[in-house]
Amino acid sequence: MDPTKKILIGCGLLGAVFFALIVAGVVWLATGPEGGVRTSNDMEDYATDYLEKHRILDPSEDLIAYYDHTMTMDGTEAVILTSKRLIYHKRGRNDSINLADIDDINHRNDGIIGDVFEVFATSGKIMKFEIALWNGGETFKNILMRTWQRAKEEPTTETVTDY
Numbered sequence: 001m002d003p004t005k006k007i008l009i010g011c012g013l014l015g016a017v018f019f020a021l022i023v024a025g026v027v028w029l030a031t032g033p034e035g036g037v038r039t040s041n042d043m044e045d046y047a048t049d050y051l052e053k054h055r056i057l058d059p060s061e062d063l064i065a066y067y068d069h070t071m072t073m074d075g076t077e078a079v080i081l082t083s084k085r086l087i088y089h090k091r092g093r094n095d096s097i098n099l100a101d102i103d104d105i106n107h108r109n110d111g112i113i114g115d116v117f118e119v120f121a122t123s124g125k126i127m128k129f130e131i132a133l134w135n136g137g138e139t140f141k142n143i144l145m146r147t148w149q150r151a152k153e154e155p156t157t158e159t160v161t162d163y
Helices: 003-031 045-053 137-153
Strands: 063-068 077-082 085-090 093-098 102-109 114-121 126-132
Touching (some): 063 137, 077 137, 093 114, 102 137
């Protein structure tokens, strides 16, 4: 057989395998849970179950917004906004900032990456997270800013003792 034919057949087979892998990947992604920023009224069952199983939320707080950062949509890395806190959950660990303790929030759309958030607490703590392109970063920003504004306007619940 002519060496040119062998090369063409080999390239054709590699191209077919590559195409099949792409199609399989698209089918796999399409059959799983839908990603992107979610609000409490449109949560996927896997995410609600994960939050309950791992007791991420306090019973006194309500879920406002949720973003699963994983490709597999398994909840192991997520940004969670509640009525009281902003939580970054990763590998079983929760890092959170109380909304009332947020000093400033920076947001930028970073081209290919998507939306980048930098949240600064009055204590000096900083939380940085990203929401991938076309995953609802602007929606998350709007919800976060509104929820933070409400938390700043709420009267403090400090106990005053009369002497």
